[in-house]
Amino acid sequence: MKPLVSVCLTTYNGERFLREVIESILSQTYSNYEFIIIDDGSTDSTKDILSEYHNNSKIRIHHQSNKGRAISLNKTINLSKGRYIAIIDDDDPSKPKRLEKQVKFLEKHPEYGLVGSYWGREYPDNPEKEKEVIKPPTKDEKIRKAFPRYSPFLHSSILIRKKILNKKPYNENLxxxxxxxLYIKIAKNHKLANIPKVLAKQRFHEQQHFANQLNRKKNLRTDSKIKIKAVKKLKLKPHNYIYPIMIYLYTFLPTKIQKQIKKTFKKHFIAK
Known part of the structure; x- marks a missing residue:
């Protein structure tokens, strides 16, 4: 039987959480899916972990030299057979009913192109920090209004119609x-939603934090440019330009002044 859902995972040196993430998909209450995994040139024990699943009929594993995240994600989509694409990252596991609830939503609402969910957030390298539940907007109108300030989706919580991704794949230049x-491209012609249930878990950990800090200015500038374009693409009101432009200009300030601004406006000024 042809799978209705293709779960797509790319990993690069994701040994720490990879097994848990894979098991979270194999434990789904929904069963009509295939699971495509690309190892994007890992140098840790990722290959050994994936070898444990070679005999699982639901899983297809591909190894390649390092191509980058966008190219690898697009490859998983090109390899997929399902009507829907479920994205999952190598450190963010899914709750057991994720696929069941999201497939039901898109089957019932053909006007929607993408659906996400609430998610839990935890800090495995900082156990004193309390776990959180992130509740982004659930309705299309409010989701659109959120784009100039923050991303209203967790990447590991989204289910997308494949026919949309065939026309609007991940941008391989980013x-x-x-x-x-990707969300903004989809929003231009399709409605978006979040299911008001925690269906995924997000982890903030040291490896991720180090990578983010290393390219922080560049990341903030790219993020701001995309948000500025969102205001135009989604025909939002002009005042929505203010926040992303402020963040873009902030990246050019001396580090000392940046720290002062961040300390003063921590909850209101710095992008999540």
């Missing part, structure tokens, strides 16, 4: 913010 760029 090294970061490619998920935000």
């Amino acid at each position: 090294r970061n913010c490619l998920d935000l760029d």
Whole structure:
């Protein structure tokens, strides 16, 4: 039987959480899916972990030299057979009913192109920091209004119609913010939603934090440019330009002044 859903995962040196993420998909209450995994040139024990699943009929594993995230994600989509694409990252596991609830939503609402959900957030390298539940907007209108300030989706929580991704794949020229760029492209012609249930878990950990800090200015500038374009593409009101332009200009300030601004306006000024 042809799978209705293709779960797509790309990983690069994701050994720490990879097994848990894979098991979270194999434990789904929904069963009509295939699971495509691309190892994008990992140098840790990722290959050994994936070898444990070679005999699982639901999983197709591909190894390649390092191509980058966008190219690898597009490859998983090209390899897929399903009507719907479920994205999952190598450190963010899914809750057991994720696919069941999201497939039901898109089957019932053909005007929607993408659906996400609430998600839990935890800090495995900072156990004293409390876990959180992130509740982004659930309705299309409010989701659109959120784009100039923050991303209203967790990448590991989204289910997308494949026919949309065939026409609007991930931007392979982007090294970061490619998920935000994708959401905005989809929003131009399709409605978006979040299911008001926690269906995924997000982790903030040291490896991720180090990579983000290393390219922080560049990431913020790319993020701001995408958000500025969103105001025009989605025909939002002109005042929505203010926040992303402020963040873009902020990246050119001396580090000392940036720290002062961040300390003063921590909850209101700095992008999530």
